[in-house]
Amino acid sequence: MKSNLLLLLTAVIWGFAFVAQRAGMEYIGPFTFNTARFTLGSLSLVPLLLINKRRKFERVGFLPLNNKNLLLGGLAAGTTLFLGATFQQSGLVYTEAGKAGFITGFYIILVPILGLFIGQKTSMLTWLGAVVAVIGLFFLGSNETLEVNLGDILVFIGAFFWAIQILVIGFYSIKTDAFQLAFLQFVVCAVLSTVTALIWENIIISNILLAYLPILYAGLFSVGIAFTIQVVAQRDAHPANAAIIMSLEAVFAVLGGWLILNESIPLRGFIGCFLMLVGMILSQLYLLKRN
Numbered sequence: 001m002k003s004n005l006l007l008l009l010t011a012v013i014w015g016f017a018f019v020a021q022r023a024g025m026e027y028i029g030p031f032t033f034n035t036a037r038f039t040l041g042s043l044s045l046v047p048l049l050l051i052n053k054r055r056k057f058e059r060v061g062f063l064p065l066n067n068k069n070l071l072l073g074g075l076a077a078g079t080t081l082f083l084g085a086t087f088q089q090s091g092l093v094y095t096e097a098g099k100a101g102f103i104t105g106f107y108i109i110l111v112p113i114l115g116l117f118i119g120q121k122t123s124m125l126t127w128l129g130a131v132v133a134v135i136g137l138f139f140l141g142s143n144e145t146l147e148v149n150l151g152d153i154l155v156f157i158g159a160f161f162w163a164i165q166i167l168v169i170g171f172y173s174i175k176t177d178a179f180q181l182a183f184l185q186f187v188v189c190a191v192l193s194t195v196t197a198l199i200w201e202n203i204i205i206s207n208i209l210l211a212y213l214p215i216l217y218a219g220l221f222s223v224g225i226a227f228t229i230q231v232v233a234q235r236d237a238h239p240a241n242a243a244i245i246m247s248l249e250a251v252f253a254v255l256g257g258w259l260i261l262n263e264s265i266p267l268r269g270f271i272g273c274f275l276m277l278v279g280m281i282l283s284q285l286y287l288l289k290r291n
Contacts, residue, residue: 006233007245010226015252017222018097018104019260021089024214027207030089031197036208036215038085038190041223045183048228052179073172073181078188080165085189086196087158094151096263101253102136102276103155108247109133109283110163118167129283136275139268182227247280 024033092100109130137156165185173181197203208215230246254273257263265273 003233004245006229008248010229010233011246011249012252013221013226013229014249015101015254016256016260017218017226018092018101018253019256020214020217020222022092022097022100022257022261024211024218025089025093027211028204029197029201030086030093031193031201032203032208033211033215033218034082034085034089034193035190035197035203036211037219038081038186038193038223040215040219041227042183042186042190044220044224045179045186045227049179049183052177067176069172069175070177070180070184073168073176074184074188077165077168077172077181077185079192080161080168081185082189082192084158084161084165086193087154087161091151091154091156091158095149095155096257096265097261098254098257098263098265098273099149099152099269100155101257102250102273103152104159104162104253105247105250105276105280106133106137106156106159107162107166108280110160111166112283114160114163115167118171125285126283129279129281129285131279132282133276133279136272136277136279139272139275186223247277250277250280 021033028036088100088104109126112126113130169181169185250273254263254265258265
């Protein structure tokens with residue numbers, strides 16, 4: 001119960017982060033926002049790294065930063081994280097926070113599907129869930145004239161990179177220290193975001209200061225605190241329960257968009273949300289049989 005409640009808290013934080021990301025676009029560009037967000041997120045993990053370093057050193061010694069798996073994993077995860085965050089943040093310029101939350105949640109289905117390419121097995125429930133979710137995505141992303149929003153497309157592309165990032169983390173996390181890997185991926189993402197912001201955007205400090213609240217929430221709470229809660233909670237949580245609870249992130253994105261940004265979703269949008277949520281849950285039910 002404790003683990004499930006912690007995972008629910010994580011889903012709430014990540015869901016409302018879409019509101020912060022959407023609000024931040026009123027003042028600064030997507031690359032600048034991600035620069036500030038992941039820089040802050042990286043710094044928020046420093047205390048945990050120091051504590052973890054002391055504990056590991058007392059037991060088996062601390063993994064050095066020149067560890068090959070750590071460097072390769074941090075670079076690969078950070079690059080895919082940058083791509084996922086870039087497409088998602090750029091998409092939020094054109095679409096609502098609630099829709100972006102549900103479309104991003106599609107990565108839950110993409111992870112086991114993409115896992116097929118690296119030899120991971122999946123089940124018929126995953127394929128059934130994918131079909132239901134795709135139908136829901138169509139209802140959610142299209143209007144009465146069947147036109148798809150540019151922002152929805154960008155967020156959907158971002159979902160592919162989120163899925164790849166999760167697979168990369170899953171591959172390297174068993175070979176190196178999880179907290180160091182998380183920290184390094186955030187640093188890589190922050191550096192790449194900074195470079196692209198310097199090239200494509202005008203970085204104005206006064207505008208960054210105007211967006212301090214969205215940046216603080218997206219960086220400190222969404223990146224730093226929520227990640228830590230997830231790591232702690234998943235040690236004891238049932239995998240199927242964890243996956244299903246985390247899929248509620250999309251629901252809280254819609255709720256946050258409605259409560260804070262006054263966003264409204266038409267009936268076809270709610271039908272799409274419902275179908276996507278059903279698809280996400282169906283795609284994870286195979287874990288109940290496996291465990």
